[in-house]
Amino acid sequence: MSGSSTYVPKSAVGRWFESRLPIMGLVHSSFIVYPVPRNLNYMWTFGAILSFMLVAQIVTGVVLAMHYTPESTLAFSSVEHIMRDVNYGWLFRYLHSNGASMFFVAVYMHIFRGLYYGSYKAPREVLWILGVIIYLLMIATAFMGYVLPWGQMSFWGATVITNLFSAIPLVGKSVSIWLWGGYAIDNATLNRFFSLHYLLPFMIAGVVGLHVWALHVVGQNNPDGVEVKNVERDTVIFTPYATLKDAFGLAVFLIVYAWFVFYIPNYLGDADNYNNANPLVTPAHIVPEWYLLPFYAILRAIPNKLMGVICLFGAIALLAFLPWLDTSPVKSAKYRPVFRVFFWVFVAVCLGLGWLGSQEVSDSTTLAARLLAFCYFAFFLIVLPLLGLFEKTKPLPASIADAVLAKGAPAAQPAE
Amino acid sequence: MSGAAIVDQNRRDFLFLATGAVGAVGVGAVVWPLIDQMNPDASTLALAAIEVDITAIQEGQIVTVKWRGKPVFIRHRTAKEIDEAVNTPISELRDPQTDAERVKKAPWLVVVGICTHLGCVPLGHEGKYDGWLCPCHGSVYDTSGRIRQGPAPLNLEVPEYAFLSDTKVRIG
Ligand code: HEM
Ligand code: FES
Secondary structure, eight states: OOOTTTOOOHHHHHHHHTTTTTHHHHHHHTTSSEETTTTOOOOGHHHHHHHHHHHHHHHHHHHTTTTTOSSTTTTTHHHHHHTTSSTHHHEEEEEHHHHHHHHHHHHHHHHHHHHHHHTTTOOOOOHHHHHHHHHHHHHHHHHHHHTTBBBBHHHHHHHHHHHHHGTTTTTHHHHHHHTTSSSSOHHHHHHHHHHHHHHHHHHHHHHHHHHHHHHHHHOOOOOOOOOOOOOHHHHHEIIIIIIIHHHHHHHHHHHHHHHHHHHOTTTOOOGGGSBBOOOOOOOOOOOOOOHHHHHHHHHHHOHHHHHHHHHHHHHHHHHHHHHHHHOSOOOOOOOOOHHHHHHHHHHHHHHHHHHHHSSSOHHHHHHHHHHHHHHHIIIIIIIIIHHHHHHHOOOSSSSSSHHHHHHHHHHHHOOO | OOHHHHHHHHHHHHHHHHHHHHHHHHHHHHHHHHHTTTTHHHHHTOOOEEEEEEOOOOOTTEEEEEETEEEEEEOOHHHHHHHHHSSOOOGGGOOOHHHHHHHTTTTEEEEEESSSTTTOEEEEESSTTEEEEOOOOOOOOOOOEEESSSSSSSSOOOOOOEEEESSSSEEE
16 A cells, blocks of 8 residues: 555644544545556456445344344244344345345456456465455355254255365364264354354455455556556546446445345245254255355265365365466456457356256266366366467557557457 | 673573473463364263164164264164165175174164265165165165265264163164
8 A cells, every 4th residue: 555645634633643543544545546547347346345245244244143043942933033023134134145145246256357357467466365265254154154044954054064074084074073063063063153153254354454455565457457557647546436436336236236135035045944954854955055056066076075075175276376377478368369268168167067056966967067077177277277378369558548548549449 | 792691692592492382382271172162062972872762663664863963763674675785795885894794683774864975864765775865965875774876985874872672772
């Protein structure tokens, strides 16, 4: 973050305070005069949307925790109590459950944005890895949150996921028992999941702080993937330009969010979770929440338990190595014609895996899932390393300003 | 370096090592309780054994009882089911075990009703081997609860149990 030395508060009180704690200067340099590339598109508004959603989840979550009972015989009915008796309880519960989904919509847009425009490349590797850590924490938080209503899907989803750890050779069984605090998922498990579900969002907030700090050290990437060379020509100041664009993007996003909350609040949920947990009966068809389906499909595609678990975690862990797996020096897919094709194939593979993860297992879905799982890993381990060596990229613009001006000129290439 | 400085140096080294050693013991003494508090507590361990009356279980029937929070299947096997289990060649098995190793007293089979893949409860009298079929990812078990198909690596676990009499079993 650039220094706060240029900022002088207008009021005397402000100056008195600033000389003791220069926080307004920090805000000023980070969010008012901070230079942002002038060519950013709406894919760059998801960072602000994510920050908003994190706060929204914390606020609605704290409200729910005032009325929820983390005890295995009472949890389910306490959620019904929130839905029926608590003033606006239904609103906060639907905001929170659909909010988690919207949070993941935003993070996937954000991640695929980074993938498309090569935002993980030098000098943004640490920024990217902090993002992957945020994503992992989000998965853990959402998973534990889903256990709290103590419905059938909560219980059996938790059973399947915690049993993943039993695949660890030698100590696996003890690890599972330790996670459960018993010999199966039970009250002890519910209690600790509640405690951790409350804690983790604050850890996410901490890592987001580091993420934004790293962002402000290296600066934002942009749709053309060339670095800022001349601050005067290539950038605009954060406020009002980025602020307003972010606010508009957020407003559109919130309309979609509200539509889910008020019109189809249970569309993304599973009807089985309105049945109280029963440790003796597994529902006929167990599925995780939609945002984890691709990984679930990979798990089911592998016929060996340990390998299945390794591939599941590997599929996520690979993201962290992206800066070194992608060997191309060109960042933006705009100038990488072959990569661009593979990128969209990769998006289709992820969607395909997601769909397969939601289906019941049959020979044909298993075969398809194996094929797509192979494609998923091949994208990271074969396509990205080789493409950098063989792909013929298009010439990069000399600067961001040149790219913007070329786009404005009549003879320019069609817009992105 | 003067003599006083050397003395000082030795003193600081000593304080550094002593503090470090106490610190390491202290950290260990705090970390272990922090980890162990999550293990099953005394009240959970106290519930570890149950007794079941099996007189009412008909031939061919499977009864599910709850033990340590999880299901245990008590299966009164038919002659045909026992034959199938006994006559399966060991070489066909993923987790090789004879039926005799898994059974204490004919015709009873007692197994933990938890799929060894990822912990779902398999459905009885289903699947290609008349044993169990797991609804989650399709593992198939035979009439001895041995894994035959699907992703699960091991046979259904045989819990610790004993026949207290012809009609009473203690599990745990
Ligand atoms: C709670 C979750 C997250 C929050 C609140 C968050 C917040 C932000 C914000 C405010 C920005 C700046 C605005 C923008 O460029 O969009 C940003 C940039 C960035 N984020 Fe995140 N982020 C989150 C998760 C992630 C994840 C999961 C990844 C990747 C795995 C990631 C990768 C990046 C990258 C690479 C940038 C720099 C992008 C660029 O300038 O091109 N973020 N993030
Ligand atoms: S839990 Fe039984 S097959 Fe996966």
